[in-house]
Amino acid sequence: MTDVIRRRPRQADVAALAGVSQATVSTALGTSPARASLSAGTLERVALAARTLGYVPDPVARRLAAQSTDLLGVYTFTDAFPVEVRDSYYPFLVGIERSAARLGYDLLLFTGTSSSRGGEAVQKVRLADGCLFLGRHVPEEQLQQLLDAGYPVVYVGRRTELGGRLSYVGADYVAGAAQVVDHLAGLGHTALLYVRGTDDAVASADREEGFWRAVAAAGLRGQVQRAYASSIDARALQSWRASGVTAVVTEENDANDLLAALLAAARDADVAVPQDMSLAVLGECGGLEPAPRVTGFALPRQQMGEDAAALLVDLVTGRRTGTVQELLVPSLLVGETTGPPPPA
């Protein structure tokens, strides 16, 4: 009662009340093997004193001393809660949270990372025991530093940077693309065109690889064309048809508007989808207005988040080590834009 402003209690206070040393309190309240060598009486008295004082360990001090915070970092290169693409980010977060909660970790969300000058900001993730990275950007030098220091890092999404030394949980675009191609083959198509964008993102290349593999496996004719959305028009479409193509696959509608351009071109050319020509996307389709249900495949986003967090925890605890790379297989989404090829 003499002290009006009471500090929150620390181990020293508990120790004083229980009549033992601070070291004993630390041992008694902790989980170290040394705990076994304390007498039952002492354990009890310490526990009682701690409860009486409402003692709660200071996570910061614990981390400084023991090098572990039970925190997983989540680093995004845009807002963690983007408004535009919320549908694509949210499931990752859901999965991450699930795993983290199940494994007893809390989440440290780094904000405003895009605006902060210099890549050095990345280093602050070290507050957490390990860190998940979301988003396309890869600050190589910074990550290199983290890796060199043995700091556990896991990307959500496949990354080939840093000489393949990055751990990740990604989506198997090759398998996904193959599913779509197989679906078309099953419908009877024999000549397929893959229209891809002009950038060289890993996922883009993977899609093409999956396309070729499946085309070869199914004994189809295939061709690939790189294009800008603006270069796709009715005339292009007609020339493809003239060359025998009955189905076109393309990338998802993320940044490039290939899919939208194809739909528009089909409309302009009076080509009915899917009666005259089938159309599919090697990925998900979003952001289209109106939104036709386009055939494609769905990324197992939530599962990716879960697996990534679980992997990170394994790396943190040492249950797994080194570079670990996982690919999850997407699931085929059959929409309204694919059907049998038109009769020859």
Add this chain to the structure above:
Amino acid sequence: MTDVIRRRPRQADVAALAGVSQATVSTALGTSPARASLSAGTLERVALAARTLGYVPDPVARRLAAQSTDLLGVYTFTDAFPVEVRDSYYPFLVGIERSAARLGYDLLLFTGTSSSRGGEAVQKVRLADGCLFLGRHVPEEQLQQLLDAGYPVVYVGRRTELGGRLSYVGADYVAGAAQVVDHLAGLGHTALLYVRGTDDAVASADREEGFWRAVAAAGLRGQVQRAYASSIDARALQSWRASGVTAVVTEENDANDLLAALLAAARDADVAVPQDMSLAVLGECGGLEPAPRVTGFALPRQQMGEDAAALLVDLVTGRRTGTVQELLVPSLLVGETTGPPPPA
């Protein structure tokens, strides 16, 4: 080169390289007023050394020493990323992240808080400089401990627990309810019924208060009825109409299904909405299938998040003190379920 396993650099390393003391490095790299009394040359040499070594301050140590982490806690009593009600939580998070990023704070998300036994888990929020709370639940004893210790806490949503000592940024349900009532009055309705659920949530009571105030101000006849969704049927609806009621307002469709029950009852009773009777909700309507655009009001969720985080930062930095309570006014949403009353 002798050291293969290189620790990450600390201030002592920077100090050695720059030829100054660790204390000087701390001062030079920090923002304390003492920094002004360092020579330009020293500042420069320290900065250079730090850059050379890739020094990044250890946030944990910083916190332990300076009692500040630049972290805002976010404590939810369900999943932080709920799957069912994502639409209602997400905007809060968006706002919170915005403010936090703008003010230079990162976010600490506590997970699995619902499952962890005992309320003591709440105490771990202290890792952060202050903490936001989302959700209905209020663990009074635990919060009391935090408040007693002078720990900054802000609720998102109005809370009257703990003798009104909780700071919050909430929605002004009174004003929102009044907007809806005024809207109905403007359409020509003169006799209104408010069907409310059976719980006594603060928001529920606020709605009723707003209802009564606006009814009185507009000189209307009003009545209130507490009901379960299951007790609302065609007969009840007919009896209300018989008593002269031309518009019914109710709570949002969150947990209780009052709104859904009313719509179903109207259908059963062959009462056309809004021709025969207007229907509005004192809040938002979601989760209805099919989803009619019901007249109601929208909570400024994102703004609430932003303001709550900004308030929390003010409390953390001492720019504001004590209990601060803010209410934001919702905006009227005119849907398809309200219209002029039927001719008498």
Add this chain to the structure above:
DNA sequence: TCGGGCATCTGATGCGTATCAGCAACGCTG
């Protein structure tokens, strides 16, 4: 020449915990 004031910088200390070497007391064996 000396005292005093200023500009710069440093040594020492504390933050709250975990860990480890080691100490004291005790029982046991030979």
Add this chain to the structure above:
DNA sequence: CAGCGTTGCTGATACGCATCAGATGCCCGA
């Protein structure tokens, strides 16, 4: 009773940084 292993606990230290009371050297006025 000396010697030794065990049990149960403590003292000291480290973790990396911030802070503050000085220490040091310097210039100026008296």
